[in-house]
Amino acid sequence: MKVTCIGTGSSGNCFYVESELGTGVFFDAGCPPTKILDLGISIANKPFYVTHEHGDHAKYALELQDKYGAIIYCSDLTFDALNLCKKCSVQRLKDFYPKKKCYVQGIKVIHNAADPCAFYADIDDERMLYIADAGSPPELPEDIAPDVLIVEANYTPKRMAGNAEKSDSMLYVSGRVSSGVGHLSAREAAQLIEPYLDYADLIILFHQSENNFDYTEYYNDMEISDTFKAKAQFAKPGMTWNSIPF
Template sequence: MSDDSLKVSVLSSGSGGNCTYIETPQHKIIQDAGLSGIKIERLMKSIGKDLKDVDSLFVTHEHTDHAKAVGILARKYGMNVYANDATWKAMQRKIGKFPTEQKFVFAPDSTELFGDLDVESFSVEHDAAHAQFYNYHHNGKSFVIVTDTGSINDQIEGIIRNADGYLFECNYDTDMLMNGDYSYSTKMRIQSPTGHLSNVAGTEALMDIMGPATKQIFLAHRSHHNNTKSLARLTVASMMKNNGLGVGRDFKLFDTDVEKPSDLLTL
């Protein structure tokens, strides 16, 4: 019997770098390449996969922790790269040259069909040229990645509601951020609608959008200065349990890390 499932591994997630692997029977893709090429190669091998088999790379925005190795991977492995027009223009100098036939414009708030994988883009508010994230659909299952936004509006909620799996931002603890050594302007930027979601705000957004289909939630893009793995998990789990949600029973929460990939999970 053939395996027609949607599989996911969060290779790296945090303020130090981001990269996620997604697999269907017809496609092996990654979203973002925010670490060195060598590190991404090693992370892939640690889950039993090889970058030479990856056919596509979807880029969310030009910030280094999401786009550092885009050019390197495109040149070395010949994979197709997708980003919206504003992101292409913003990251062009950073990523260097590679063949034009590997470059594709993925318009914001649109859906592209790739055989057995439908990819739906949606714009978010972030201090980048035009950040957009993606909802991946295969065989009745969906996996949504949402980080690098300070707010979730009604339009986004409609697109990402009741997904089977989420990679969702819990970037900072508010007390740690405000009591830390960042400048006041940086603290305000992080907390702004174009900054990042806190543990509390991320949980509130998740509780608004998750539904009966939701079985896997990865807590993502954690700040190494203003958050801890245990604090993020405690905040999310406590708030959800207090709202009557079946943490650990109806769905699972997973930590993510910059240096250690998650297991390759089937949705």
């Protein structure tokens, strides 16, 4: 499985995942279509699974659909919030690549949006989990076995607490982020991924906050295992990973 980060963080999130057999799927639509095309990735007739309606995840969904022929999938309430055509829905996922195997399942997450979800996908027998904004680690189905995990790790607790003391606006941001309907901390992301750590081929952490994520704190955090730190990688726009070397 090949993973490309098109964008990560509050300026816009979008990932492209392609199986070894060439089935391509996007997660989130928070980056301009030109940024995707500039990376040599085609858009027409490809599915975009949008986690929720916030701009950094869905700002370009309508444009991708209307001007570039992308097919947008998200929960019904997210569709309402986005005002997209209602012909597409998560239920149609199984029809999308009829000759190939591509199943994508929505998983409920808690976040301050209409009906946010994470996605578990089986693409040509390669399995992956994509979790974007989530106020707390979501309850995951018991039978999943992701080879690739792309998970939000938004902040480190000490840095955020320190920032909250500096000003009222930072205190407000901190309260919103860590309120249980905001974002996942690096520690929460690690706890969530831990059960899959041994056999996962690729672990990507994304959506790091510019102000509230301290890499030194992350590497010194005793509650995150060294095995996890050695394996997990941070996403940057334009980066590509191969979970199984081609």
